[in-house]
Amino acid sequence: MDIDAVLSQAIQAPSGDNCQPWEIQKTSDGVEIFNVPAKDQSLYNFRQQASYLAHGALLENFSIAAKHLGFDPDVKLFPDANNLNLVARIKLRIINPQPQQLFECIAKRTTNRKPYKNIDLPPVLLETLESAASDVPGVRLMLAKGAQQRNILAKSSAINEQAVLENEYLHKFLFQHVVWTRKQLEQLKSGMFIKTLEMPRPAETVFKMASSWKTVCILNKLGLSKIVAKQNEQVYNHSAAFGLIVIKNNNHDSFVRAGQALERVWLNLTKEDLSLHPVAGIIFLILRIKGGGVKEISDKHQKMVLRSYENIKNVFHLDDTDIPAFMFRLGQGGKPSATSPRLPLKSLLRPGQNF
Numbered sequence: 001m002d003i004d005a006v007l008s009q010a011i012q013a014p015s016g017d018n019c020q021p022w023e024i025q026k027t028s029d030g031v032e033i034f035n036v037p038a039k040d041q042s043l044y045n046f047r048q049q050a051s052y053l054a055h056g057a058l059l060e061n062f063s064i065a066a067k068h069l070g071f072d073p074d075v076k077l078f079p080d081a082n083n084l085n086l087v088a089r090i091k092l093r094i095i096n097p098q099p100q101q102l103f104e105c106i107a108k109r110t111t112n113r114k115p116y117k118n119i120d121l122p123p124v125l126l127e128t129l130e131s132a133a134s135d136v137p138g139v140r141l142m143l144a145k146g147a148q149q150r151n152i153l154a155k156s157s158a159i160n161e162q163a164v165l166e167n168e169y170l171h172k173f174l175f176q177h178v179v180w181t182r183k184q185l186e187q188l189k190s191g192m193f194i195k196t197l198e199m200p201r202p203a204e205t206v207f208k209m210a211s212s213w214k215t216v217c218i219l220n221k222l223g224l225s226k227i228v229a230k231q232n233e234q235v236y237n238h239s240a241a242f243g244l245i246v247i248k249n250n251n252h253d254s255f256v257r258a259g260q261a262l263e264r265v266w267l268n269l270t271k272e273d274l275s276l277h278p279v280a281g282i283i284f285l286i287l288r289i290k291g292g293g294v295k296e297i298s299d300k301h302q303k304m305v306l307r308s309y310e311n312i313k314n315v316f317h318l319d320d321t322d323i324p325a326f327m328f329r330l331g332q333g334g335k336p337s338a339t340s341p342r343l344p345l346k347s348l349l350r351p352g353q354n355f
């Protein structure tokens, strides 16, 4: 059995703006997974927290696929304290394949940014999601589903969209990663395809104009950033619930584990034909501001983000020891208009040995 079959599933993991910040080295008894900081230099990726989360999702896919295809993975996170780019060293032992219910969901999982139906989710599903996440050590999933809570969370998360259009660094990173045509997408196999953003045509045209920083500054004077935030708030309000992944330690291991939990939740939702949309921007900005990375964020935006976080904290009844790691909305969203491709496995492999 070839390990490439497992790796091909692992790299279907989600990542911020579809940056795919990983490289893989095959070793004599398994594989090593590396983070590539240069692939995601955004303000959202303070101390590589967002990338570590994405790696957690990759490792979750890896473990599911390995067992399904006949390998027992022994995963050690950050085995070299002097090299935090080495996220995991995985030793593999050949075993009889152990069919995994979630295996088929790895390839089907996708981000869905459409408005969702505000349906009532069955309590048993919510319990499954909570326990899938809390099976990962040090991680907890909190869910909020009442209309009033949803309103607050929709508004608080959409503040991020205002910030993206008003902060030059956030703006630059977003538009560097937008892919405008299918042809370009076919070549790049990374980044965020415009059709996955689920914008109506007129909004797409304005979005294109807003890709120039000079133009967006003028349009913001006419209220664009606030209008966009309002429109996103309305979309986010069409959700069955919001989820917040919470950790207790602000270290790299915990962000990887938060990513493992996120992927478990996402795959379980996929199994039930339900959708998930990360609304993580505001959380990553809070982590950055609280960690002291404020140089590139104006006082006005810091205040805006901190106010939003107070609301999020109140809805989820967080205490001061809880660290928010990731927020998302979930519900019945149907089929997204487009999906995001992945780089070929070959291009992610470092020269090495063969398992």
Ligand SMILES: Cc1cc2nc3c(=O)[nH]c(=O)nc-3n(C[C@H](O)[C@H](O)[C@H](O)COP(=O)(O)O)c2cc1C
Binding pocket: 012, 013, 014, 015, 016, 017, 018, 050, 051, 053, 054, 109, 110, 111, 112, 113, 191, 192, 277, 278, 279, 280, 281, 339, 340
């Ligand atoms: C750490 C992380 C942060 C993300 N943040 C956001 C976000 O704030 N808003 C959003 O629309 N999508 C977000 N995403 C979703 C990614 O854009 C998406 O996973 C990527 O484009 C690949 O698409 P796919 O999930 O459909 O495979 C995030 C994903 C990860 C893993």
